[in-house]
Amino acid sequence: MDGENQADIDDSSSESSPNKMETSPLDPPEVSNQVPPAESSDELSKESPDTSPLEQDTHKQNGDEGLLVADEEKQEDKDEPEATGDLPTETSSTDTKASKETQPSKVSAENTPKEPEPRQVPQIFNNGGGNKNKTTPFQPWYKTLITDAVKDGENIIFTVETTKLDVSSKHFKVERIYEDFEWLHHCLTTENNIGGLVIPPLPLKPVATAADTAAKSRKELGEHSKTLKGDEFEKDMRRLEKYISTVIRHQVFGRDMVLAKFLSESNPPVRAKLRKSILDNLSKAMEGVLKGVNQDVDESFQKYRLNASNMVPLAKDMNSNFQGMVNHSERLSGALNHFSTALCLVSSANSNKTTAQMNELQLTFARSMEHLSHTASVFATNDERTLGFTLDLYSKYAEAVKETLGRRTVKLYEFNSAVKTYDKAKPLKKQAAEEIKNQREKEFNDISETARQELDQYKKQRIIDFQKALVLYAEAKVKTARDAYALLAKDLSSIKTMELDGS
Numbered sequence: 001m002d003g004e005n006q007a008d009i010d011d012s013s014s015e016s017s018p019n020k021m022e023t024s025p026l027d028p029p030e031v032s033n034q035v036p037p038a039e040s041s042d043e044l045s046k047e048s049p050d051t052s053p054l055e056q057d058t059h060k061q062n063g064d065e066g067l068l069v070a071d072e073e074k075q076e077d078k079d080e081p082e083a084t085g086d087l088p089t090e091t092s093s094t095d096t097k098a099s100k101e102t103q104p105s106k107v108s109a110e111n112t113p114k115e116p117e118p119r120q121v122p123q124i125f126n127n128g129g130g131n132k133n134k135t136t137p138f139q140p141w142y143k144t145l146i147t148d149a150v151k152d153g154e155n156i157i158f159t160v161e162t163t164k165l166d167v168s169s170k171h172f173k174v175e176r177i178y179e180d181f182e183w184l185h186h187c188l189t190t191e192n193n194i195g196g197l198v199i200p201p202l203p204l205k206p207v208a209t210a211a212d213t214a215a216k217s218r219k220e221l222g223e224h225s226k227t228l229k230g231d232e233f234e235k236d237m238r239r240l241e242k243y244i245s246t247v248i249r250h251q252v253f254g255r256d257m258v259l260a261k262f263l264s265e266s267n268p269p270v271r272a273k274l275r276k277s278i279l280d281n282l283s284k285a286m287e288g289v290l291k292g293v294n295q296d297v298d299e300s301f302q303k304y305r306l307n308a309s310n311m312v313p314l315a316k317d318m319n320s321n322f323q324g325m326v327n328h329s330e331r332l333s334g335a336l337n338h339f340s341t342a343l344c345l346v347s348s349a350n351s352n353k354t355t356a357q358m359n360e361l362q363l364t365f366a367r368s369m370e371h372l373s374h375t376a377s378v379f380a381t382n383d384e385r386t387l388g389f390t391l392d393l394y395s396k397y398a399e400a401v402k403e404t405l406g407r408r409t410v411k412l413y414e415f416n417s418a419v420k421t422y423d424k425a426k427p428l429k430k431q432a433a434e435e436i437k438n439q440r441e442k443e444f445n446d447i448s449e450t451a452r453q454e455l456d457q458y459k460k461q462r463i464i465d466f467q468k469a470l471v472l473y474a475e476a477k478v479k480t481a482r483d484a485y486a487l488l489a490k491d492l493s494s495i496k497t498m499e500l501d502g503s
Contacts, residue, residue, distance in 0.1 A: 138251035141165055142263060146241040149233035154208050155179075156233060158240060162263040172264045178205050180262070181240060183271040187258045188247065196451030198404050198458050200246040200253075201396035203239035207232070220327045221334065229330075235384075242393065296412065298448070301405070304455060308402040315395040322383070322391050329380035336373035340366045361498060368491040375484040382476035390469035394462060401458065408447050415440040 141164065148159040155177045162172045185202045207213050217229040247253045262269060296302040343366035347359045418433070418440040425433035 138249070138254060139165075140249045140254055142248050144241070144244050144248060144263060146237045146244070149237050151208060151231065151233070156206050156208050156236065158237065160244070160263065174263065174266055174268075176262070176268060178240075179271060180268050181243070183269055184247075184258065184262050188253045188256055191258065192252050192256065194252075194407070196404055196408055196447040196449070196454055197250075197252060198397070198400050198454045200243055200250065201393075201400050203236070203243055203396075206236040220323075221331055238389070296409070301408070301448070301451075305405050305409070308398070308405050311398045312402055315391075315398040319388075319391040319395040322388055326380045326384050326388060329376050329383070333373045333376035333380065336369050336376065340369035340373060343369065357498070361495065364491055364494050364498075368488060371484065371487045371491065375480060378480050379477070382480060383473065386476055387469045387473040390465055394465070397458070397462075401455065404451055404454065408444075408451050411440070411444045411447050415444040 142162050143165055144160060144162045146158050147161050150157045150159075157175050157177055160174050160176055162174075164170045181202065182205075189199060207216055213229070213231060221229065247259060253259060258269075296305060343362050347362055415437075418437040422430070422433040422437045
C-alpha cells in the first residue's frame, strides 16, 4: 500500500506501536499435518469445511447466522444466538381476568425449519503482493470466540477466547475494547503488502453511552416512539467475531505476529493515536481522481470497476431499506403492545354479569394483541439476524472491493507514467528509466493477478452466503407465522365459545 494511504501516527507514541515479534505464545503450529487438507477448490460437497474467510459467521462457534427456534430445541454447539420462535402462552398484563383456558402447545420439532446442510466452499487464495503459490490452501491456525461483552464507562470490554489448532491446543482468554480491534486492523493493513487483497471490513464502533443509545433508538423507532431499545452488545459481539474470524482465515493476515499478540497477550496492545492530516486527505483525493479517470487496459477489470462503482450505492440502499423494514416491525410491535395494555386498563371492576362478560371478551382480545406484538418483534429479530446481517456485511465488502480495484488502478497509472517517462528519456537516462518501467510493470502484473483471484472467489462466496441467508430468512418466517397462527386460532376459538347474553 502506498505511504500516503497509511494513517499518520502521532510521533510521541509511535515508538510504542506493536512490531512484528519473532516469537509468540501463538506461534505457527509445528505439526502442519494436524489440520486435514482441504478438498479441491472446485468441489462443492455437503461436508462443512469451515475454511473460507467469508463462509461462516463465528458467533458462538465461528458458525452460522442466527435463527430463532423453539425453546425446546437445544443447540449442541451453541452456534446460534439463543431466542425463541414460539409465542408466549400467557401475558402477565392480561393474566388477572383472562380466560383460564390454556394456550396451544408449542410447535412440534418436525415443524421447525431445519438449517441447510453446509456446502464445501472454494478456498480463497489471499496471495498478498502477487504471490503465485496457489497449490496449498491456507489452514487457519486459531479458533476464536467472543464470549462476553461488559460495559465499562464509555467503553465495552469484549472477552476474546482463542484456541490454537495444533497438538498443543493451548487456550487463551483476553479482554479487548473496540480501539484494540481498530489498532489491529491498522497494523495488519499497514505492515503487510495488501496489494490486490480484499481486506475484511472492520465493523463500526459500538454505541456505549446512554445518550448515544437513546439517540439511536429514536432514529430507528421514531422521535415520538414510547419504546426505547436497550444495549445491543450481542450484535456488536457477533460483528467483531465475524471480523476476527475472517482475519484468522486470511492467508496473509492469519500469519501475522501482531494478530498472535492480539489473541494471546493479556495486556492490550500499546496503541498510538490514529489521526488524519491534511496531506493524508489530499493524497486520498488525488487517488480518487486517478481511480476514476484511468481507462483500464484489461476489459474484465474495467467491468469489475464499473460494477463496483454501481454496487456500492446499491448495497447501501438494500441494507438501509431492509433495516427500515425491521424498524417498522419493531414500531408495530410497540404499538400493538400499548394497545393491548390499554384494553386491559379499561376493563371495569364491576361484578355484574354483563360487565364480567365484557371484561372477559376484552382481555381475550388484549391477549391476542399481545401475541401479535410478540410475533412482530420475533419477525424483526429473525430478519435482522439472518438476511439483515448478510446485507450489512456485504454492503461493507462492496466498499472493500472498490478499494481493491482502486489500488490496482493506481498501479496502472504509475506504470503508464513510467512508460511515458521511458519513451521521452534521453540516452543517458534511458537505462534508469527502463529499470523503473520494468519495476512498475511487475508491480502492476502482480497486483492484477492477486486481485483477479480474490475477486473471483469473492463472487462465489457472496452467492453461497446469500443463498444460506435467504434460506434461513424464509424458514424463520414460515415457522414464526405457524406459531402465531396456532395461538391466534386458539384465541379466536375462545371468543367464539363464550356464552354472552343475547347470543
